Amino acid sequence: MxxxxxxxxxxxxxxxxxxxxxxxxxxxxxxxxxxxxxxxxxxxxxxxxxxxxxxxxxxxxxxxxxxxxxxxxxxxxxxxxxxxxxxxxxxxxxxxxxxxxxxxxxxxxxxxxxxxxxxxxxxxxxxxxLQAGMSPTVRKVKELLDGGRVGRLLSSSFVGAATLVGESGPEALAYTNDDKSGGNLLTIYAMHSLEGITHAIAPIASFSSHLATVHPVVTLTTATGTPTGATVPRTAPDQVMLHGTLSNPSHTIFSYHLRGGPAFSNSPSTGLSWTLYGTKATILITGPNSFLNIADATSSGFKIEVFEHESGTTEEVVVDGGEWSSEEKGVPLFGRNVARLYEAFADGEKEAVLGWEEAVQRHEFVKSVYEKAGWKR
Known part of the structure; x- marks a missing residue:
């Protein structure tokens, strides 16, 4: 071809x-x-x-x-x-x-x-x-849920840090502090991780939302993190909270909180804590950040653990990233799920990729998040 x-x-x-x-x-x-x-x-x-x-x-x-x-x-x-x-x-x-x-x-x-x-x-x-659905980590979570590992899924609780959005940020991303630009914590970072959550479980059925800007002034930095001496106002949200139910048969209750700022102690495992609580077991997904669209194999820093309620045992589930699981294969971490997206598109796997009809649906969802939060734009 x-x-x-x-x-x-x-x-x-x-x-x-x-x-x-x-x-x-x-x-x-x-x-x-x-x-x-x-x-x-x-x-x-x-x-x-x-x-x-x-x-x-x-x-x-x-x-x-x-x-x-x-x-x-x-x-x-x-x-x-x-x-x-x-x-x-x-x-x-x-x-x-x-x-x-x-x-x-x-x-x-x-x-x-x-x-x-x-x-x-x-x-x-x-x-x-929107490539979170290509993530081996997200797909493994979906596999565990669909396979009945947790029994009936009762709740999903996600708490994550968007490490590029805090009191300071790269000057190249200064425009994301302006809510009118359309690119910010909600529209980019939250939507990428929500894509992973809903791909693994089910679309959102109903929700309430809360948005806040806790850092109204941002210090700009160089790409390496050195302050430039310049500041810009932030009119976009840097805290996103959602609560509601998912559209799976058990109508799973979900909570979602994404905040701007560093992970706790800059630890490689405290930028994400996603807990899936079921009748038989609980799944805990941890990682260096909230970016499920980047999550790859176990070696990428994201970890899946399953706690079996009856036996009281915990198992770490190894995730194999396949062809692009290591940088030696030519595709660094940021590009692996994008590569998988390109492959699916070229191979005509229509169900595996999202077109613009799905993009518009997600834009409408973002609009409703703003409206439910009473956010003035």
């Missing part, structure tokens, strides 16, 4: 999610081929081509329209800040290109709905970057 030809928006020369999570797989697969880059300028795209050792045949573009007009591009991949997604995607959709866009799809539900409408009119394939 000929490789799917990609036009990539946002693959810069510097370190970024596109470089960490997308590029390692795309450079080492026969299923895709990067044929064009679009950055803020042609010079920037040319520099990225050189920096990442891409073939000299890769085209460099400085506008979204020029990339969309390239007849060689079949799939446009968009990995830039969320408040730029809408304007970046419109030309690709109007040109009839398939599109893989990072989550969130847009800054708000209205934009996402418009993008979906155009995609449907053009009959293009769409994919959104």
């Amino acid at each position: 000929a490789p799917i030809k990609i036009g990539f928006i946002g693959l810069s020369s510097s370190q970024s999610w596109a470089v960490w999570a997308h590029l390692p797989y795309l450079k080492n697969t026969s299923k895709y081929e990067i044929v064009a880059l679009c950055n803020s300028s042609v010079a920037s795209a040319e520099a990225a081509i050189k920096t990442h050792g891409l073939p000299s045949t890769v085209k460099a573009y400085g506008t979204y329209e020029d990339l969309a007009a390239d007849p060689n591009v079949e799939l446009v991949v968009c990995s830039i800040r969320v408040d730029k997604h809408y304007e970046a995607l419109l030309p690709a959709l109007k040109a009839g290109k398939d599109v893989f866009c990072e989550w969130p799809l847009a800054s708000n539900a209205a934009q996402a709905e418009e993008l979906l409408k155009i995609a449907k009119e053009k009959g293009v394939k769409t994919l959104v970057g």
Whole structure:
């Protein structure tokens, strides 16, 4: 099968999610081929081509329209800040290109709905970057639950830390402190972990929500954590709490709390505590952070333990990440579940990937979280 030809928006020369999570797989697969880059300028795209050792045949573009007009591009991949997604995607959709866009799809539900409408009119394939369902850790939890290991699941309690959102944060992510940008603790970090929870158990049936901003001023830092001396106001939430029921047969009660800030003592196992309590056993999932979309094999720092109520014994469940379970395989931790997403899309596994209809549903959920919390936007 000929490789799917990609036009990539946002693959810069510097370190970024596109470089960490997308590029390692795309450079080492026969299923895709990067044929064009679009950055803020042609010079920037040319520099990225050189920096990442891409073939000299890769085209460099400085506008979204020029990339969309390239007849060689079949799939446009968009990995830039969320408040730029809408304007970046419109030309690709109007040109009839398939599109893989990072989550969130847009800054708000209205934009996402418009993008979906155009995609449907053009009959293009769409994919959104919600990859928690690809996580071997999440899938193992689902396997344990579906296999009856805990009996009837009575409750799910999730407490996690989003380590990049606290009193200080990288200057490259300063825009996420502005609630109007569409990218923040709720829309990005919470939605990625909630995707893992609902994939393992069931969608949310009903809920109440509470949002808060406990750090209204943020000190900006360099990528290495050194304070720059600059501060920005935070108008987005840095605490998210949800309580309700899930739509599985036992109507499991769930609680969810995600807070910005470091894990306890920066321990590798205190950034996440997810407890699944059943009639026969309890499952405890721990990890260095709340990022279930990144969780891979046991070696990635995430751990699953099962406590059997009757015997009083505890077992650690080993998770095998398969082909990309170690960085030596060419795909570092951040990129492994993204690689699995690309593979499923290329192989036509429609049930394994989420398109823009599902993305719009999740945007509507975010909207309802804000509304139930009485949040003024």
